[in-house]
Amino acid sequence: MSDPEVSAATAQPDPAHFGGSRSKTVTWYDPMILAAAAPGMTGLEFLTSLLEGRYPPPPIASLVGMRPVSVRPGDVVFQCLPDESVYNPIGVVHGGLVCTLLDTVAACAVHSTLPAGVGYTSIEIKVSYLRPVRAGIELTAHGWVTKPGRRVAFAEGDVRDPSGAVLATASTTCLVMG
Template identity: 65%
Template sequence: MTAMESAPAVPEPDPALWGEPRSKSVTWYDPIRVASAAATLSGLEFLTAMRDGHIPPPPISRLFDFRPVEVARGDVVFTCQPDESAYNPIGLVHGGLLCTILDTAAACAVQTTLDAGVAYTSIEIKVNYLRPVRIAAGRPNRLTAHGWTTRPGRRVAFAEGDVRDDDGKIVATASSSCLILA
């Protein structure tokens, strides 16, 4: 764009065209206090307590409405109920939401293999998006993210994951590595 050119005019919001503005309220507990509980429990104990409602979920899970529903050593399952606030500009659930729940599922699968006082962080994730995710009217629209550890390690651990729609179709897959902070 040259100095002589100008950006196209952006139309004023028109409720007749776009509908009324919508909003979403998110509440959470102090994540630092919650994380301090992780130091006293093994990763499996911590995620089991979160699944059972004894420890509150982190703020990101409140924002995207996902939660652990199955927890075992090296294996976790989360469900996610996306709403239209997760849409991207082309009317699909944003890939960032899928990446977030894949990162969570894969990393939490690694977390279930760790002893009390041992932390971790994701150092790499590769996501493959296989089909678009839309929020269908009149359907539950639930996504299920499954993460499993493929190689636990003392310094780096590896995990994989997938996300399935309500029909059981895989919509995205991931491979991940986590740095173990012992």
């Protein structure tokens, strides 16, 4: 005997059993202002200008609530305080948010080593999730370059909770374009 097929067309959701509704407002600024500024600065100058608030944050930072807290050549730190809007169906922060943080810090660590007019893009990332992540816990994501390069650069990163426990790690490869 098989289970009857259930589809969106036949499902009858009952919001009365969903608990109180919640909402989140996201505000961002014109991303082209930031994109236009980037080519004239070294990666370190660009990231420092973001840290100091001289340019608006990229929309993804506003969406997930991440912000740079430290920028040095080949080494960056961001923080993020996830809320329950990023929970997955099993009641923990979705791995995609953690991956986004790791991709950001690892790639920004690479960016911090690049001269003006040279760009980059992530071409590979491997993430290892070590512990569940819950809303309301401030995450610290740290990224550092392991091998800079003119065509390809390598970086690693980790995400920690306030006690310093490692929640996830990553290694990434970036294509350097210049």
